[in-house]
Amino acid sequence: MMEIRTPKTHKAKRVLEKRAPKLVENGKKTLILHGTKTSATLSAVLMELYRLKKGGAIKYSRRNENIRPFESGGETSLEFFSLKTDCSIFAYGSHTKKRPDNLVLGRMYDHHVYDLIEVGIENFKSLLSFSYDKKIAPHEGSKPFICFTGEGFENVPELKQLKEVLTDLFRGEVVDNLNLTGLDRAYICSAISPTKVFLTHCAIKLKKSGTIVPRIELVEVGPSMDLVIRRNRLPNEGLRKEAMKSSKDKPKKKVKNVDQNDVLGKRGRIYIPEQEVGKNPLPDKSKGVKRERREGKLKKNKEEGSASKKLKGSE
Amino acid sequence: MDTEMDQIYQIDVGNLLAFNPNHRFPSAPSSREELVKECVTEGTKLVQAIADTLFNFPSTETVDGPLVQLPPPTTKLPREKHLPMPKPPTKWEEFALKKGIQKRKKDKIVYDETTDQFKRRHGYDRVNDDNDIPIIEAKASDEPGEDPFAKRLDDKKKRVGKQEKNRLQNLKTAAKAGALPSHVQLAVTALPISGTKTQPQKIGKDALGDVAGLAATSTASGGKFDKKLPGEKPPKKQGKHHKYLPVVPRYGVVDEEKEQTNKVLGKLLSKHSHEILNVGKAINMYNDKKEKKKSGRSDKLKAKKDITKKKPYANKAN
Numbered sequence: 121m122m123e124i125r126t127p128k129t130h131k132a133k134r135v136l137e138k139r140a141p142k143l144v145e146n147g148k149k150t151l152i153l154h155g156t157k158t159s160a161t162l163s164a165v166l167m168e169l170y171r172l173k174k175g176g177a178i179k180y181s182r183r184n185e186n187i188r189p190f191e192s193g194g195e196t197s198l199e200f201f202s203l204k205t206d207c208s209i210f211a212y213g214s215h216t217k218k219r220p221d222n223l224v225l226g227r228m229y230d231h232h233v234y235d236l237i238e239v240g241i242e243n244f245k246s247l248l249s250f251s252y253d254k255k256i257a258p259h260e261g262s263k264p265f266i267c268f269t270g271e272g273f274e275n276v277p278e279l280k281q282l283k284e285v286l287t288d289l290f291r292g293e294v295v296d297n298l299n300l301t302g303l304d305r306a307y308i309c310s311a312i313s314p315t316k317v318f319l320t321h322c323a324i325k326l327k328k329s330g331t332i333v334p335r336i337e338l339v340e341v342g343p344s345m346d347l348v349i350r351r352n353r354l355p356n357e358g359l360r361k362e363a364m365k366s367s368k369d370k371p372k373k374k375v376k377n378v379d380q381n382d383v384l385g386k387r388g389r390i391y392i393p394e395q396e397v398g399k400n401p402l403p404d405k406s407k408g409v410k411r412e413r414r415e416g417k418l419k420k421n422k423e424e425g426s427a428s429k430k431l432k433g434s435e
Numbered sequence: 436m437d438t439e440m441d442q443i444y445q446i447d448v449g450n451l452l453a454f455n456p457n458h459r460f461p462s463a464p465s466s467r468e469e470l471v472k473e474c475v476t477e478g479t480k481l482v483q484a485i486a487d488t489l490f491n492f493p494s495t496e497t498v499d500g501p502l503v504q505l506p507p508p509t510t511k512l513p514r515e516k517h518l519p520m521p522k523p524p525t526k527w528e529e530f531a532l533k534k535g536i537q538k539r540k541k542d543k544i545v546y547d548e549t550t551d552q553f554k555r556r557h558g559y560d561r562v563n564d565d566n567d568i569p570i571i572e573a574k575a576s577d578e579p580g581e582d583p584f585a586k587r588l589d590d591k592k593k594r595v596g597k598q599e600k601n602r603l604q605n606l607k608t609a610a611k612a613g614a615l616p617s618h619v620q621l622a623v624t625a626l627p628i629s630g631t632k633t634q635p636q637k638i639g640k641d642a643l644g645d646v647a648g649l650a651a652t653s654t655a656s657g658g659k660f661d662k663k664l665p666g667e668k669p670p671k672k673q674g675k676h677h678k679y680l681p682v683v684p685r686y687g688v689v690d691e692e693k694e695q696t697n698k699v700l701g702k703l704l705s706k707h708s709h710e711i712l713n714v715g716k717a718i719n720m721y722n723d724k725k726e727k728k729k730s731g732r733s734d735k736l737k738a739k740k741d742i743t744k745k746k747p748y749a750n751k752a753n
Contacts, residue, residue: 124606125620140617141516148515193665208515243467267481268454269474284455288512293452300490301500303451305660308478313458318474323572324482326588337477337485355513363513 139206143367146225147303151198155187155214155434156233161244162213162221168247168343169211172321175261176292178205188214189224195233203231207287208307221351225285229363237281239347247321247342256323256339258305265324266290266325270311284318288318306338310399311348320344376393399435444484447509451489453481518555565591636677 138146156163169354170179170428180201188194198210208231212224219240219255226236258264266287272279290307303324310318321342326334355363377389445454458477476683524532531538545562547554554562571583610621651658663669669732680691702711 123622124603125622127618136618141519143519145626146645196666227513227515229515230515244496248523259679263451264449265453265482265485268452269458269477269481270460271456271458274456284510284512287450287452287510291512294449294508296505297502298489298505299497299500300494303486306478306482309472310458310460310474310475310477312470313462320471320478322472322475330611333487336479337483338479340471340475344471352488362517364511366514368516371741374685378548424706 139255140290146177147291148208148288149206150177150233151180151201151205151210152177152287153184153187153201153212155212156183156277157181157215157302158213159215159221162215164246165209165221165223165241165343165345166213170341171247172342173289173292178207185245189226189233189236189417190238199228199231199233202228209285209287221349223238223347225282227285227288229355229359234359234363235281235285236351236353237278237285238350238352239282240350242346244345245343250341252323252339252341253322256304256325257341259302261292262302262304263292263295264290265306267306267308267310269309270317272314272317273309273312276311276314277354279314279317280354280414281352281354282317282347282349283309290319305342315349317347317349318344380428446482446488446511448485448488449506450510451485451506452510455481455484473620522614522616523608523612525608526601650678 127136144319150169150173152166154166158166166179167207170177178333184197186194186195189198189274198212202208202210208228210224210226210228215225216222219238221241221244222238223241224236224238227234245265268281275284278367286309294427303326306322306324308318308320312318320340321344322338323341325337325339327337329335354360378386379388380386443457445456446452455477460473466751489503492503494503496502530536541556543556544553545556547562556562565587571587573583576582577639594595595649606615606619606621615621651661654661682692682693
């Protein structure tokens with residue numbers, strides 16, 4: 121017996137349609153939560169990350185004891201929250217003696233954990249500690265510039281993964297049209313060592329230059345921190361291939377020389393190169409010629425055979 | 436691609452992303468402030484590079500400011516959900532395709548001949564309403580006792596039922612192909628194994644836990660080596676269930692263990708013990724056992740004892 125459950129209100133129906141899998145997806149939402157214990161720096165980091173991503177983030181304030189992202193059974197709670205809030209990226213903070221100021225950034229595919237990267241936070245400077253002219257403060261929800269510097273991002277696999285995760289985290293919505301006056305923030309990530317990344321958030325000042333392109337000046341406004349790579353988990357190869365699939369990968373190959381006809385069915389055209397009749401010599405298949413060749417071959421074999429015998433005899 | 440000396444930046448305008456793979460940070464730690472300054476200056480260069488390409492795009496002027504068309508992003512990032520499956524055609528759609536039936540758009544307002552008015556097609560005061568027919572003419576094929584109005588109602592009910600069944604079937608085929616429409620959830624409420632048509636009662640969490648515990652401990656090893664699903668809690672009563680009677684009898688209470696054995700003995704030795712104990716069978720079993728022990732065992736491995744041979748005479752003097 122099957123039971124069909126349909127939403128009873130239009131609003132519910134719209135919510136379900138928004139969360140359904142689509143060809144062109146919505147921007148990823150971030151889920152921010154923390155574990156059993158957090159330090160002052162870590163709670164500040166989580167709060168500021170939430171403020172930076174205000175439009176597309178959900179912050180949970182209660183502590184979650186049974187979430188352990190790197191253990192096999194400890195991700196069920198995360199997957200449940202991801203399903204309920206429709207969030208595909210999460211930032212889980214915890215503070216233990218072994219891993220102080222620990223932040224796990226993870227992504228979900230179909231509400232199951234896709235990949236994880238664990239970073240430790242050092243030298244954290246809160247956005248309240250930066251003093252700047254309030255006019256240039258970036259607006260909420262504006263599309264940011266993201267800059268990566270350092271050869272580490274290309275050579276070290278963990279940093280490569282971190283680059284991808286940070287791009288996904290800060291990217292926001294993918295838009296077709298962009299208002300040039302609304303560009304006011306930039307995230308700068310620099311790989312200062314193979315295990316450390318310096319992350320800072322700056323506001324953009326556009327200054328007049330001679331050309332159409334204004335001169336850019338960056339002023340540090342937001343939180344800045346050092347991310348130290350700890351553990352990571354790369355996605356399954358099969359899962360990665362599936363997640364990277366997009367509908368525009370292989371455009372449908374146009375089949376040439378085939379057409380459909382309602383009356384005659386499927387018809388194809390075959391092109392044959394021009395037959396030059398009279399130019400190529402015809403093979404001589406007359407009987408007499410055949411026999412001669414055969415006899416000729418026999419003679420040759422006899423000679424060869426006797427030659428080899430001679431050789432053998434001489435030995 | 437911006438070339439400056441030997442620095443080539445990887446720019447993805449669609450994401451407003453820039454990557455400089457050639458910068459080398461000094462391994463010797465300079466002061467923190469200098470490091471920060473260096474990072475910011477490098478970042479400025481990258482943002483400038485993106486802005487160069489961005490501001491050179493053709494822009495349209497709007498109220499809020501110049502609007503620019505962004506190219507699609509070039510860095511590939513994983514999707515958050517799987518690609519939607521194409522919906523399989525419904526039975527009607529297949530039929531329509533085969534027959535070449537085209538969809539025709541229907542008007543909301545239709546001209547009603549009987550009242551010479553424009554009426555709506557569906558809803559209150561509609562065209563061709565079933566309930567409005569005052570007289571139904573009898574046809575030659577009609578039976579005398581039949582109520583034609585009731586018949587019309589019946590037909591309508593049947594049609595609605597059939598349509599509902601078809602709709603369910605279409606949803607089932609879509610669910611099978613993994614392409615269920617997003618606002619529909621298909622839930623199985625009963626297992627197809629049971630023959631009864633009644634819906635099974637909803638089992639509570641505690642009851643389910645008890646049953647799961649029972650199932651786990653009913654194995655020979657008491658559920659110790661069962662594979663556990665992630666997040667599954669251990670069963671409430673682990674290990675085998677043994678009931679041990681107290682060894683030392685409590686004050687005033689009859690010795691339970693003694694009682695137990697006495698009970699069994701009493702039953703066996705009572706007048707009606709032949710009802711409990713099958714004496715004939717017991718005797719046969721005992722005799723069989725005895726015979727097996729005495730006479731030659733069919734152990735092919737063991738050498739058969741030859742009874743004709745006598746034991747060597749043991750010298751009594753030694």
